[in-house]
Amino acid sequence: MLVEDKPGVLARVAGLFARRGFNVESLAVGPTEIPEVSRMTIVVNLEDQPLAQVIQQLDKLIDVIAIEELSVQAGIERELILVKIQVKERDRTALKQSINPNICRVVDESDSMLTIEAAATPFEIKQLLSRLSEFGVAELVQSGVVAIGRGPAALNEKLRTGAEN
Amino acid sequence: MTEKLTGAQVLIRSLEQAQAEVVFGIPGGAILPAYDPLMDSSKLRHILVRHEQAAGHAASGYAWASGRVGVCMATSGPGATNLVTPLADAHMDSIPVVAITGQVPSPAIGTDAFQEADIRGITFPITKHNYLVTDPHEIPRAVAEAFYIASTGRPGPVLVDISKDALQAETTWWWPTEIKLRGYRPHRSASDQAVADAVELILSAKKPVLYVGGGIIKASATNELLEMANLTGIPVVTTLMARGAVPDSHPSHLGMPGMHGTVAAVGALQQSDLLIALGARFDDRVTGKLSTFAPNAKVIHLDIDPAEIGKNRAADVALVGDAKQTISRLNAEFSKQLKNGRTIDQAAWWQSLNRLRDTYPLGYDDPHDGSLSPQYVIQRLGELAGPDAIYTAGVGQHQMWAAQFIKYERPNTWLNSGGLGTMGYAVPAAMGAKVAKPNNPVWAIDGDGCFQMTNQELATCTINEIPIKVAVINNNSLGMVRQWQTLFYNERYSQTDLHSHSFPDFVKLAEAYGAYGLRCDSAEQVDGTIEKAMAMDDAPVVIDFMVHQDAMVWPMVAAGTSNSDIKVARDMAPVWDRED
Numbered sequence: 073m074l075v076e077d078k079p080g081v082l083a084r085v086a087g088l089f090a091r092r093g094f095n096v097e098s099l100a101v102g103p104t105e106i107p108e109v110s111r112m113t114i115v116v117n118l119e120d121q122p123l124a125q126v127i128q129q130l131d132k133l134i135d136v137i138a139i140e141e142l143s144v145q146a147g148i149e150r151e152l153i154l155v156k157i158q159v160k161e162r163d164r165t166a167l168k169q170s171i172n173p174n175i176c177r178v179v180d181e182s183d184s185m186l187t188i189e190a191a192a193t194p195f196e197i198k199q200l201l202s203r204l205s206e207f208g209v210a211e212l213v214q215s216g217v218v219a220i221g222r223g224p225a226a227l228n229e230k231l232r233t234g235a236e237n
Numbered sequence: 238m239t240e241k242l243t244g245a246q247v248l249i250r251s252l253e254q255a256q257a258e259v260v261f262g263i264p265g266g267a268i269l270p271a272y273d274p275l276m277d278s279s280k281l282r283h284i285l286v287r288h289e290q291a292a293g294h295a296a297s298g299y300a301w302a303s304g305r306v307g308v309c310m311a312t313s314g315p316g317a318t319n320l321v322t323p324l325a326d327a328h329m330d331s332i333p334v335v336a337i338t339g340q341v342p343s344p345a346i347g348t349d350a351f352q353e354a355d356i357r358g359i360t361f362p363i364t365k366h367n368y369l370v371t372d373p374h375e376i377p378r379a380v381a382e383a384f385y386i387a388s389t390g391r392p393g394p395v396l397v398d399i400s401k402d403a404l405q406a407e408t409t410w411w412w413p414t415e416i417k418l419r420g421y422r423p424h425r426s427a428s429d430q431a432v433a434d435a436v437e438l439i440l441s442a443k444k445p446v447l448y449v450g451g452g453i454i455k456a457s458a459t460n461e462l463l464e465m466a467n468l469t470g471i472p473v474v475t476t477l478m479a480r481g482a483v484p485d486s487h488p489s490h491l492g493m494p495g496m497h498g499t500v501a502a503v504g505a506l507q508q509s510d511l512l513i514a515l516g517a518r519f520d521d522r523v524t525g526k527l528s529t530f531a532p533n534a535k536v537i538h539l540d541i542d543p544a545e546i547g548k549n550r551a552a553d554v555a556l557v558g559d560a561k562q563t564i565s566r567l568n569a570e571f572s573k574q575l576k577n578g579r580t581i582d583q584a585a586w587w588q589s590l591n592r593l594r595d596t597y598p599l600g601y602d603d604p605h606d607g608s609l610s611p612q613y614v615i616q617r618l619g620e621l622a623g624p625d626a627i628y629t630a631g632v633g634q635h636q637m638w639a640a641q642f643i644k645y646e647r648p649n650t651w652l653n654s655g656g657l658g659t660m661g662y663a664v665p666a667a668m669g670a671k672v673a674k675p676n677n678p679v680w681a682i683d684g685d686g687c688f689q690m691t692n693q694e695l696a697t698c699t700i701n702e703i704p705i706k707v708a709v710i711n712n713n714s715l716g717m718v719r720q721w722q723t724l725f726y727n728e729r730y731s732q733t734d735l736h737s738h739s740f741p742d743f744v745k746l747a748e749a750y751g752a753y754g755l756r757c758d759s760a761e762q763v764d765g766t767i768e769k770a771m772a773m774d775d776a777p778v779v780i781d782f783m784v785h786q787d788a789m790v791w792p793m794v795a796a797g798t799s800n801s802d803i804k805v806a807r808d809m810a811p812v813w814d815r816e817d
Contacts, residue, residue, distance in 0.1 A: 075420075076420060080357065080358070080361075083358065087361050087362055122547065125544065128543050128544035128546070129544050131543070132544055133420070134365075134366040134418060134420050134421045135420055136420050137419050138420075
């Protein structure tokens, strides 16, 4: 979702979800290729509400410029985690060997602790965390999902066509 | 050299440029800079109200009666929070209102300063959009956008909060030549295919109903609607927000649907096989228990707001667009199909509806003790004041009776708080309507409970020569709540007795405010009292109609139950099907 980079936009979006009873699983906000436009990736849990209603209500917010629905198949999704593992000396090598180097790396190391960074799909992150829990997770920080559509189309095309209306 | 102005001067000039003519408001610390140049404006008439809530409702009443954007103004903190109720009200009923509020100086924002309230944050969910302006150069843009957003698409309230330092700082004048809002696309149009599909559904329906909501009045689509009703012969129901969208005297009009609708209107929706919803939103007060609402009906849903489509009831054909234009297209397509030899036969449908209409007309029983019937008062008021008058109402029994027993022949003559259900709406809304339409009589039909929430505005009306007329339907209690206690709480009247047959003395109260005060407590006096009030045009008039306490609003669909379980009186259900 592309939004105006203005104060209060996040509050408007979050407030809408709260007030209409839409469940948010995760929300990530950041800058985009366009100045003054931010992008939000929102993962919604649709047990009670049809997605069309969620999208239409969001689209009514004046500061929301463009919305695109990305299914798991249509989008590329990534989550970022930083996780501290309390590790005994004898487990250290085993731990390092057990993590997939394509998505993980050790970013900080001390006598009793190993900090691992991983960026991967939500499914891979879930698997990784389950493996790491065997060693003992001391601290975990996890970002919301960010996602982008597959193929040549870009969400900012909607912004340009929207501006012409 | 470019002219230097203060932000406050720019604000006033922006309001003038946006073609505001009237501002209802109250000054205070943070908005004070704006009131200085306001004093010099020859284009803006400011009406000093007695409570900010009234400023908001007056702006709504003005907007509704005039078709223009209503403007209200208040200071920061409590001034702004007093606008919360009317903004929420305008949001629910889609009324174009712009609220200007002062905010504490920008360096003090966030410090819990004196009279600071985050009114922008507070009003996120109850405005169509809102602004916090701290740069004086941004004032014209915010005002221009606010008026544009308020009045286009589905109308609604917009708040512009301006910090005191922005009002005081010097800047230069400019005015945006075009509005650029890339996230706002109010101009939508239904596809030709959707229009054709809708007409196909209409032609194949056996029991269609035109379910008409307030959007038709807002879109000024009443002529097109009338053409549609005449062209198709389809029965029409008008919701609380749409009373007057087709004349009540029109032969196809079945009355108001919903919790206190006519049996014919409620029955038509329930038995329908095609609902043609026009600017209506399937509100719970219309549908009753949603899962049992019009169970056999397909739905054509026309609305300017795409989020209304499928919100409460799935649509078989969605027509997102302006009602005036879209109904014209439907009419044209329908006419084309008639020329092609297609027909629509509703004889059997009308026969069944006419039976309902004839068997269960709106009515009431006179009180056994000979005391005054509230329905009679309202009915006579409608007959004497006529269809040229503008009627406003508060919320409760009197509102429902005014919706039922006054015959509306024109749009924008019935103003009430439909969505939010705001007690106290009638007097300030009548004040706003009278300012907009000084040549039309404006009657506030109010309850004794409602009247005591906003009657301080009689002072405003007297002083500013706004001669509204107030009919207080005084049943000594919070009547609708009392009715529910009668029906659902074993007649245990907890906290609904207002003693307003005794205190205050509404006649003396009116006189204290410089208004005329009249009292009426018998049927014989009703016409004479109303006629006397109609002749008094140099000051506001208040009539205290002392009516029976136990009168109830019927028909009624109890909250949360099916429309099919409507009662025409206590424990009396209509007979739906009769095998002839």
